[in-house]
Amino acid sequence: MSDTHAQTVAFVREGMIDQQQPPTKEAGAVKWVRENLFPTWLNAILTILSLYVVWYVLSGVVPWLVSPTWGATSLGQCREILEGLGQSTEQACWGVIRDRWNQLLFGFYPSELYWRPTLALVVLLAGLAPVLFGNFPRWFLGFSLASPFLIFFLLWGGSIWLPVSVALGFVVGVVAFRALARVNQIVAVIAAVVLPILYWLFLAGPLAAAVTGLVPIGIAPVGSNEFGGFMLSIVIGVSAIVLSLPLGIMLALGRASNLFIVTKLSVAFIEIIRGVPLIVWLFTASLLLNYFLPPGTNFDLTLRVIIMVTLFSAAYIAEVVRGGLAAVPKGQYEGADSLGLSYWQSMQLIVLPQALKISIPGIVNTFIGLFKDTTLVVFIGLLDPLGLTNAIRASQEWNGIYWELYVFIGVLFFVACYSMGRYSLHLERKLQRENR
CATH class of the missing domain: 1.10.3720.10 (MetI-like)
Structure with missing residues (x-):
């Protein structure tokens, strides 16, 4: 019986083998390269050609980008700096960005008022945050609704009562919709659109001017x-x-x-x-x-x-x-x-x-x-x-x-x-x- 059992059972495990590392070709970066870059001979050829094209483009672009000309105040000075370093004058002249970055960002907005568009951008991002990402207190939505009018006030300046009077137009629309919604939904929607437009065209400007004459509150105006x-x-x-x-x-x-x-x-x-x-x-x-x-x-x-x-x-x-x-x-x-x-x-x-x-x-x-x-x-x-x-x-x-x-x-x-x-x-x- 024992001889028959010995002939039918080839191996009996008596202990656990220690865990081994996977083969180098089947793990890590080598596996990723084999599967994504060189899975077949055709893909290998395309990968090599692509790498050559990338190298060719970067070899021409990177030297142009890496140019020590940030301190230059004119194109002529850029060329003088490059010639002094023995480099090609065809490289980029980044001094123009350092010299005119404020104009590219703010146009002809008064430099002493740059804080206003900067603050307006912060208000914009804060106002959009509850809409884009949620998980904000409900009271913060009030700030989001008010942020467009605050941004208008910061950018254009002038009387604070102009954006307030414009905001009242939306209040007119909401009140009209709620008052007529129980009567007829279509009439409520039409009134909610038409009444604010009429208010903005004929009443918002005179109302803002009248209140400004009584309570002049505002900041320096800036034209478009x-x-x-x-x-x-x-x-x-x-x-x-x-x-x-x-x-x-x-x-x-x-x-x-x-x-x-x-x-x-x-x-x-x-x-x-x-x-x-x-x-x-x-x-x-x-x-x-x-x-x-x-x-x-x-x-x-x-x-x-x-x-x-x-x-x-x-x-x-x-x-x-x-x-x-x-x-x-x-x-x-x-x-x-x-x-x-x-x-x-x-x-x-x-x-x-x-x-x-x-x-x-x-x-x-x-x-x-x-x-x-x-x-x-x-x-x-x-x-x-x-x-x-x-x-x-x-x-x-x-x-x-x-x-x-x-x-x-x-x-x-x-x-x-x-x-x-x-x-x-x-x-x-x-x-x-x-x-x-």
């Missing part, structure tokens, strides 16, 4: 003609982004509505705005918009541009959101109806959250394109960063400078647009985790 640089791009871009999102959502709901007039008006607005290039609408804001205002009205050009860019962006946002609404399963609408929810309740609680989640990539993509398109304002006389490059190169000290200015401006726009893209990915991952 002194705005410029990256600050101007942020003012136009952020204002249009914040205002176009709710307007685009309302247009999307209007286009999907069963009401004939509302649908046709929404479709007409969207198609007309989208069918004309942005540069044409900017010329319209610059030249023609004043003809539609009451006689004697002097409407600020920057504000006109903000309004036109907002309307242009809202038309694209409306189509993105409409795609999200179409992607929501029909059962969600039917489920809201079965619960006895009204149209606005179902949209607010069930349909719109799902549609906006689906639309996040398209919305952020539209915002990024909008922010970059703010450079088009140079064609109507506003000095954005690209417009200021011409003014800087026209000076005797920096005549002949090109790439350094464009590289600096490109880095600024890349940081802003890349941040928006990363936030979009963060929001998508957050919503996916919450739905698990």
Whole structure:
């Protein structure tokens, strides 16, 4: 019996073998390189060619970038510094950035008032924080609602009662909507839009002037003609982004509505705005918009541009959101109806959250394109960063400078647009985790 058992059992383990390290080829950096760079002979050839192209590009760009010219005060001095070090005079002249960085960022804004746009940027980030990241006390939302008017006051200055009177227009809209919502939802929405517009056109200015005469409180005014640089791009871009999102959502709901007039008006607005290039609408804001205002009205050009860019962006946002609404399963609408929810309740609680989640990539993509398109304002006389490059190169000290200015401006726009893209990915991952 023991001989038979010895023949059928080849090995009996009597102890545990110590854990061994995996083979070098199957762990760490070597494994990653094998799997991602050299998995096949074709991929190996492409990897080697790619590395050569990267090396070739960097070997030409890095020496140009690494230039000891930050202390130069003119293009001629840059060349003198490079010649003194025995280096090529074709390297970058970074002295122009050190000399004109404030102009590229703030335009012709008074230097002694730089603290105001800087503080306005801090207020902007603080005001957006509860909206973008949540987890803030509810009372902080009041600061978020007040932040646009505080930013306007800091940037433009003047009487504090002007932004206060403008803010009262929104209060008029909210009061009108709540007063008429129980009677008729459509009438309430129309009143909430029309009454504030009429108030802003005819009452906001005189009211602010009257209160200013009684209680003159304010700071030194700064005209829009002194705005410029990256600050101007942020003012136009952020204002249009914040205002176009709710307007685009309302247009999307209007286009999907069963009401004939509302649908046709929404479709007409969207198609007309989208069918004309942005540069044409900017010329319209610059030249023609004043003809539609009451006689004697002097409407600020920057504000006109903000309004036109907002309307242009809202038309694209409306189509993105409409795609999200179409992607929501029909059962969600039917489920809201079965619960006895009204149209606005179902949209607010069930349909719109799902549609906006689906639309996040398209919305952020539209915002990024909008922010970059703010450079088009140079064609109507506003000095954005690209417009200021011409003014800087026209000076005797920096005549002949090109790439350094464009590289600096490109880095600024890349940081802003890349941040928006990363936030979009963060929001998508957050919503996916919450739905698990």
